[in-house]
Amino acid sequence: MELSFSGKDVYGTSLRIEDYDDDVSSTSAFSSSFYLKEEFDSLKLLDPFPDETFEDTFTKCQKKVFESEIDSTSDKFCYSSNIDTWISQLKTRKILSLSQVKKLCEKVKDILVKESNVVELSSPITVCGDTHGQHYDLMELFKIAGEPPDVNFLFLGDYVDRGRYSVAVVSLLLALKVKYPNRITLLRGNHESRQTTQVYGFYDECFALYGDHSAWSIFMDAFDYLPVCALIDNNRLCMHGGLSPSFSTIDEIRALFRFGEIPHDGPISDIVWSDPSDRKRDLGFQNSPRGAGCMWGIDVSKHFTEANDIGTITRAHQVVNEGISLCHNRLVVTIFSAPNYCYRSGNLAGYMMLDGNKSEMFTFEAAPRNESSSSGGFNLFDKYKDFFF
Numbered sequence: 001m002e003l004s005f006s007g008k009d010v011y012g013t014s015l016r017i018e019d020y021d022d023d024v025s026s027t028s029a030f031s032s033s034f035y036l037k038e039e040f041d042s043l044k045l046l047d048p049f050p051d052e053t054f055e056d057t058f059t060k061c062q063k064k065v066f067e068s069e070i071d072s073t074s075d076k077f078c079y080s081s082n083i084d085t086w087i088s089q090l091k092t093r094k095i096l097s098l099s100q101v102k103k104l105c106e107k108v109k110d111i112l113v114k115e116s117n118v119v120e121l122s123s124p125i126t127v128c129g130d131t132h133g134q135h136y137d138l139m140e141l142f143k144i145a146g147e148p149p150d151v152n153f154l155f156l157g158d159y160v161d162r163g164r165y166s167v168a169v170v171s172l173l174l175a176l177k178v179k180y181p182n183r184i185t186l187l188r189g190n191h192e193s194r195q196t197t198q199v200y201g202f203y204d205e206c207f208a209l210y211g212d213h214s215a216w217s218i219f220m221d222a223f224d225y226l227p228v229c230a231l232i233d234n235n236r237l238c239m240h241g242g243l244s245p246s247f248s249t250i251d252e253i254r255a256l257f258r259f260g261e262i263p264h265d266g267p268i269s270d271i272v273w274s275d276p277s278d279r280k281r282d283l284g285f286q287n288s289p290r291g292a293g294c295m296w297g298i299d300v301s302k303h304f305t306e307a308n309d310i311g312t313i314t315r316a317h318q319v320v321n322e323g324i325s326l327c328h329n330r331l332v333v334t335i336f337s338a339p340n341y342c343y344r345s346g347n348l349a350g351y352m353m354l355d356g357n358k359s360e361m362f363t364f365e366a367a368p369r370n371e372s373s374s375s376g377g378f379n380l381f382d383k384y385k386d387f388f389f
């Protein structure tokens with residue numbers, strides 16, 4: 001369904017503060033109930049230890065590089081020939097081996113370390129919110145919106161936790177980043193952190209698929225390098241959560257030190273955790289019911305956009321029924337790209353296409369999942385039932 005950004009104000013009042021289980025203080029109940037037996041009965045995941053064909057190719061390729069004593073250019077070629085294979089296998093939820101994850105994350109870190117805290121981007125670009133391990137829905141998004149390198153993408157964080165395929169989702173997005181570093185930008189969400197992933201599923205999924213915590217640890221090290229904001233056409237500031245009393249200019253965000261685990265409080269924590277309040281009496285900054293980040297009022301949005309000479313603040317982090325929602329007199333846009341969040345919320349997913357002054361909003365429904373017909377896989381529940389109970 002296509003919706004016009006400049007049409008009637010159908011979104012104005014639809015923001016729900018209902019990322020209900022994101023509150024760090026009320027955590028573990030959801031995580032354990034998520035892996036109910038009945039939910040797992042039909043769940044099949046593909047072989048977590050795929051054959052090493054790609055690995056062999058990679059090693060051969062590396063050997064060739066050493067033999068010919070040509071390093072940088074051949075190394076680039078070597079990566080690119082493997083990354084294509086990785087991308088196509090990840091599109092079918094066939095995950096990488098541990099050594100491949102290691103190589104992927106090393107390469108990702110090389111790219112991310114060079115990115116600013118606030119990545120400068122230009123339209124045309126498609127902006128997406130939370131994906132949360134919903135691999136079928138991410139593939140649906142790419143089917144509808146196109147995919148890199150044909151379309152430029154900005155993802156606003158929260159790739160892992162909650163959904164059943166966090167490893168496949170984040171591996172695919174990281175692989176696309178390696179293949180097309182200038183066509184896809186990945187920001188950090190509050191779930192790209194050690195603390196959150198240990199509660200909401202990604203740690204458990206890594207442990208189940210790789211047999212220990214090493215893959216999780218490698219992903220976490222890579223997440224430490226993700227940038228926290230993007231600025232599109234010098235006009236649209238994008239981040240996962242929102243604003244903070246700790247900064248009032250974009251330059252102040254640029255000057256932060258972002259590398260490392262997300263701190264419990266302060267500017268980086270607020271950028272990934274905060275929410276706008278659409279209650280008129282909530283002015284300034286308020287405490288957040290999430291127990292992290294803060295809530296900011298319409299006055300803060302007005303002042304921040306004027307002071308920084310930008311049009312809007314675009315963020316994700318909250319479930320919105322319609323996939324996209326506007327608040328604060330259209331100064332703040334919330335995008336959420338996980339349809340039927342957690343396979344039970346019934347929400348539409350949204351994404352936004354920007355091209356110069358033109359911006360269009362799109363929504364889509366959850367894609368059908370063919371888990372029972374997955375071939376060549378194994379049943380995670382059978383293999384790991386003792387682990388989950």
Ligand SMILES: [Mn+2]
Pocket residue numbers: 022130158189190191240272316317318
């Ligand atoms: Mn979030």
